[in-house]
Amino acid sequence: MEIIVSENNRELGEKAGKSAAEKIRKTIAENGQANIILATGSSQFQTLLNLLNDNAIDWSKVNMFHLDEYIGLSESHQASFRKYLRERFINQVPALMSYTLINGEGDITEELKRLSEKISQHPIDVALVGIGENGHLAFNDPPADFETAHAYIVVDLDLACRQQQLDEGWFNSLAEVPQKAISMSIKQIMLSKSIVCSVPDLRKAGAVKNTLKQKISPMFPASILQNHPDCELYLDNDSASQL
Secondary structure, three states, rough: OEEEEOOOOOHHHHHHHHHHHHHHHHHHHOOEEEEEOOOOHHHHHHHHHHHHOOOOOOHHEEEEEEEEEEEEOOOOOOOHHHHHHHHOHHHHOOOOOEEEEEEEOOOHHHHHHHHHHHHOOOOEEEEEEEEOOOEEEEEEEEOOOOOOOOOEEEEEHHHHHHHHHHHHHOOOHHHHHOOOEEEOHHHHHHHHOOOEEEOOHHHHHHHHHHHHHOOOOEHHHHHHHOOOOEEEEEEOOOOOOOO
């Protein structure tokens, strides 16, 4: 794992976004298209912004997936990750070759099947991810399932995860934060050829320390990134402060 520490979140986003863009462009040049994963949440604002600033990417040759979505939450809700990606990415680029958004409403069993079939046809080249305050990767809260071979799974969101969503301003009360979500599995994330992980802010410092200093364990879900052959971890001075 390569660790890149920046002065602040803005600089972190510039470096992470530039790296992701270069990887996507290189993949398109070599393979004719690229399959990518995008993360959501406030930690990804700067990285996504800088990715969008790269005008050399031919987005018509890109297939996009995302990591997770709440179960039972309408796309019109401000916390919906479908809404986030439409507003902050999909509507900002020329037409993608395809995009696959997770629908947490309706028949969840059928949705898991649809998502799994779709991603099995598009091996991921570049994954943009983050790490939660509780160390989660996507919505795989501790103890995370490191063994399931399913691409997408239903997960229970722990209190720390739900509190983070409230503190970031996505919900008005803890009671509003859903208790379940559909998440891309750990194994599916780890199948990505390259991972660009953006983790700013002081509130993530403990999770970053555990990710890098603890033994790989389901109790520290993001620690599994230590095993990935091509993972870049972008930090700022705050998130790196406990290293």
